Amino acid sequence: MRFLVTGVAGFIGSAVAQRLCHMGHEVVGIDNFNSYYDVKLKQARVRHIAHPALLVLDCDLADREAIARLFLTHRFERVIHLAAQAGVRYSLDNPMAYADSNLIGHLTILEGCRRHQVEHLVYASSSSVYGLNRKQPFSTRDSVDHPVSLYAATKKANELMAHTYAHLYGLPTTGLRFFTVYGPWGRPDMALFRFTEAILAGQPIEVYNHGDMRRDFTYIDDIVEGVVRIQDVVPAGQPDWNAEEGSAASSSAPYRVYNIGHGQPVKLMDFIAALENALGRQASKEFLPMQPGDVYATFAETEDLFEVTGFRSQVGIEQGVQQFVDWYLGYYGQPAKANIAAR
Template structure:
């Protein structure tokens, strides 16, 4: 049985990924600090489900990745075959209010992971980045070989920095690293601070929703089960340092390190108003829109070119937004049993 470290295992993506890995016969060590950034009970429920599903194959560890020595101790004890680093302080808007938490979790936490991997190298490390790393780029769809130098938020700047940190360790210590940039992820058990959760909650309660940039925004909405399947398949797509420094066309492999960046997206850019329409269809209710200006740090559009992912794994995310939104609304109603607008 191969052992995988999943950091952020009580988080939205980490929960779904850990569940998938357990179903495929992996042993999962799940690290999470169960922070109060959003509803702690949601995170505790996710971990409880993993413990039930995985039995002895799931080992929960409560702690912060940035805690000095914690990662080194875990790597020494478990000799991980694979490491999937998802733990991070997330959210573009919150990074304006509390940037220090991003510095500690995203940068120092990643440093602790890299140092532990240097001492106890796994077969492959996969670290989460973000589509926000593309920043001010306007050429779409985004390709991994585009320059990404102008991040628009401190959150995005920290994630791009982790890509650079990981590249240096890959080069110096021959650590195979894949950085995956995921796009707007949604689905059941999603984060309460994300648009789908907030919109669904408000619409079901008969309250208005805040629609930024007056609805003139596009996102590459990626269903969470598609995302984690792509991550699972990437475990076996281990980057190898090119001996002659020549990188195949269309590949983002570094010419000097076993380091690669991979987009994971639905390869489609959906208008925010169409996304809201999908929620209205799933709920059977009409949203009252509170039109707002663009928020600082946000970008008007994202759109992934995911050809490299398909080349490496043969897989392409393809869940339709209407189907994915309907699955989320079904979960939300079952989990929260809300008193909906017009009902007693």
């Protein structure tokens, strides 16, 4: 089939596009290659795919005319929409970037899909939408009406917009709430990348909430597996569903939302210990209070995704962190790890 993958130069987008190409699909990938983080890393991800079935275009989601032409020219059968302005803390200082990319950009994709009869739109939501929820594990059946960052609010808005298009136009949409994705080719603004960079440079790492945090870290290969499986599960409306008694993750319209996580939250200090072991170096730690927009813990309930795909995350923290470190040392040419037992 012919796919559109947005955010093709991004961490998840590049991995998904590569997998689709290897499965025999034709992929058009778009990205605006913005400078939120190192553009050279984004370009390197695209070069890493190196597949004749991939066409990469420099295109901004907020450019309505360009997106309209894109859909008219290529006639996509399915769309995997992963592009967004990411980052919780960045949204505190640069809110308008989130309006352009996450709201207007999401709407241009919805419009393209409905005007050209795309058979399934899969899009990235986020575990951030759970906000002030304290009931764990986080379930898609629960309310997500109290976000604690603008980033989270835009992702909740994406789900609402998708439901509207599913209801009005019969556009099948599936939202995926990603839980703390990590691994090779990851984003430099995320903890694993920043910690690794600092430890190798002999600098302290910033540990928020004095290390008392838990995250449902999910390895990139597991994320990709979930995405490629769910794109084949085209949602249908449920005629007997009603808003009073039905799950918030489904609808009478062809609309679904799933968590996609490992399902086993890890203490932040255990995550750091796994990184220290992989690097063979002890981290100097600067313990800081909780930051605005952060949450204490994330924990995905993933049974719904398992029921429709038969897939559960496989990669544990020790293996996943080691894979990231091996990539990082190879990509940036850092010296081989020291012998941690010699300290």
